[in-house]
Amino acid sequence: MRKKISLAVPVYYEQEVILQFLKETKAVLDTLPVDYEYVFVDDGSKDQTVAILKEQAKTNPRIKMVVLSYNHGKAFAATAAFTYATGDYILYMDPDLQDPPHEIPRFFETIEQGFDLVWGIRKEKKDKFLNRLYSKVFWGTLNKYTGLEIPKGIAVMRMFTREFAQNLLQYKETNRFVEGLFMKVGMHYTTLEIDQRERFAGVSKFNFRRKMQLAFDAIFDFSELPLKFAVRLGFLFVILGILALAGLAIAKWFFIDFQAGWPSLVSVIVVGIGLQLFFLGIVSLYIGRIYKEAKNRPLFSVKEFVNINQHENV
Template sequence: MKKLSLVVPVYYEEEVILQFLKETKIVLDSLPITYEYVFVDDGSKDKTVEIIKEQAQLDDRIKLVVFSYNHGKASAVSAAIAHATGDYLLYMDPDLQDPPIEIPRFLEEIEKGYDLVWGIRKEKKDSFINRLFSKIFWGTLNKFTGLNIPKGIAVMRMFNRDFADEFLKYNETNRFIEGIFIDISKHWTTIEIGQRERFAGTSKFNFKRKMQLAFDAIFDFSELPLKITVKFGMSLVVLGLLGIFILVVLKLFFIDFQAGWPSIIASIIIVFGLQLFFMGIISLYIGRIYKEVKRRPLYSIKDKTNL
C-alpha cells in the first residue's frame, strides 16, 4: 500500500491546526493509502507547537519539527520534505484555502506517471489588489527568469519520492521553491482546484514577503539585472560621446555659449546615482554568492516529535 506524506510548514497557525487535521483526516481515511503529517514550525510564538504536540500524542502519524527561530518558509518546506517518508508527498498550507477534498484528484493524477502535479486555482479568493499583484508577480517572474511556471498556481501540489530525493540534492541557501520544482521536474501536469476563504487568522505572506520572494526568484534564476546594467552603462557611454560631439560642433560652427555649471553638476549627480544603483545590483549578487560559499545549514532544529 502506498504511503502519502503531507508536508505542512506552519507559522502562527493556532487557529487553524485542529480544523486542518479534522478535514484532512476525513479525506485521507477514505483512501486506500497509509499516511503521515510532517509539520515544520518556523518559529511560532503562539500555541501552534503546543496544539500539534497534543495531537501527536494521540496519533503517531503526526510528526513535528520545531525550528530554533524563524528561517523562512522555503527552509520549512525543505525540512518537511527531508523528514517525510512517503511514496508521494503533498505540500499544502494549513489555512484550508486549498481544500483537502481535492487530495484524491492529486493522487489519481500522480499515479498516471507524473513526477509533479501542480494545483491551479480556478478563482483566487482574495482582494482585487492581491489578485492584481499576483498576476503581475508571476508574469514578471516568467518573463525575467524563463521558468515558465504555470499561471495561477496554488500552494497545494503533489510529487513522488524520486522527485523529493532530487529536491534534497539542491543545497543552495537562497531558495525559490517554485523555481527549483520547475528545474527538477521532467514530466509534470496541472489540475484545476477550487479555493476557499482562509478558515481563520490572517495570511503571513504579506506584501513585504511577496517582494522578497520576487527578488529571490529573479536573482536566483536570472542574470537579467546584470545584463541590463551592462547595456544601460554602454548606452550612457554612447550618449555621452554623442553629446560631446554635438557640443563641439555647436561651439565651433553655430553657437558661442558659456559652460553651464548647474547642468554639469546635475548631470554628475544623476550619473553618480545611476552608478550606485547598478553597483547595488552587482552587490546583491555578490552578497548571495557570499551566503552560498559559507555553506551554512538551511535551518536549526530545536525539537522533534514522533521522529
C-alpha cells in the same frame, strides 16, 4: 501494498486553523486506500501552534513535527518537511484551507497515472485586486526572463513522488526559491485545476515585504536580468552622453556662442555617481549571495522533534 502519503505542512502562527485543518484532511484521507502521516514544520511560531500540535500528537502517532529554532522562512520550513517525510507521495500544502482538502483524492488519482509531480492550479485566485495584479506581473516577468516556464496560477498545493523529493533535496543552495527548484528538477509533471476557498481564519503572514523578498530571490537566483539591465542602461547613458556632447559642440561652433555653467557639470557628475552606485549595488547583491552559498551552512536548525526519528531520511 498500500501507498503512503506524507502531508508536508509548514506552519507559522496557525493556532486558529490547525485543528480544523486536521479535521478536514483526516476526513478525506480516511476514505483513501492509503496510509498517511502529517509532517508539520513550525517556523518559529510564538503562539499556541506548537502546543496544540504536541497535544494532538500524544494520541495520534501519524502527527509528526519538526520545530525549527527560529524563523527561517517558508522555503526552508518546506525543505525541512520534505526532508523528514517518509511517504511514497508527498503532498505539500498550507494549513489555511484555501487549497481545500477535498481535492486530495484527485491529486492521488492523477499522480497514480505515472506522473512525478502534479501542480495545483487555481481556477480563480481568491485575493485582493492588488495581490492578483502583483502575482500576474511577478510570474509573467519571471517566466519571461528565466525560462522556468512555471505554470500560471499555481497554488501551494501539489503532490510529488519520493524520487522527485530525493532529487529536489539535492539542491542545497541557501537562496531558495522553491517553485524555481521544482522546475529545475523537471521530470514528468502535469497540472490539476482546483477550487480555492477563502482563508478559514486568521490573516496571511505573506505581507508585501515578504512578497518583494520572494520576487528578489526568484529574479536574482534564476536570472541575470539585473546584470543585463545594468549593462544596457549603462550603454544607453554612454550613447546619450556622446550625443549630448556632440550636440553642444555643434551648437557652440555653428549656431550659438554660449558659456556652459557649473550647475550642468555638477548635475552630470551626480547622475554619473548615482549610476555607478546603482550598478555596484546590483553586483554586490550577487556577490552577497555567492558569499552566503560559499559558507555552506545547514539549511535549517532544529530545536525539537515530535514523533519523528531525527535520523530518518536525512
